[in-house]
Amino acid sequence: MTVRMQHTSLPDGQDINVADISVASYERMGWTVVDNGAAPKTTAAATSRRRTAEENS
Incomplete structure (x- = not known):
């Protein structure tokens, strides 16, 4: 759609x-x-793994 x-x-x-x-x-x-209301407001799904402290910096 x-x-x-x-x-x-x-x-x-x-x-x-x-x-x-x-x-x-x-x-x-x-x-x-x-078109109002044509697309529902949704949020993105969470990622499948947690990142380490080294990856975040």
Whole structure:
């Protein structure tokens, strides 16, 4: 399923369609969903392993 999105730097009517799974990524880049409620707000899953102190620094 696709979701229609718009960006504030573009004129009205220059919307794009993106896959549901990509909505969060586009929102981080400044895009907003045109159809309210089209994409549920979800959070990313936790990583599968813990990082050591050496990896974090």
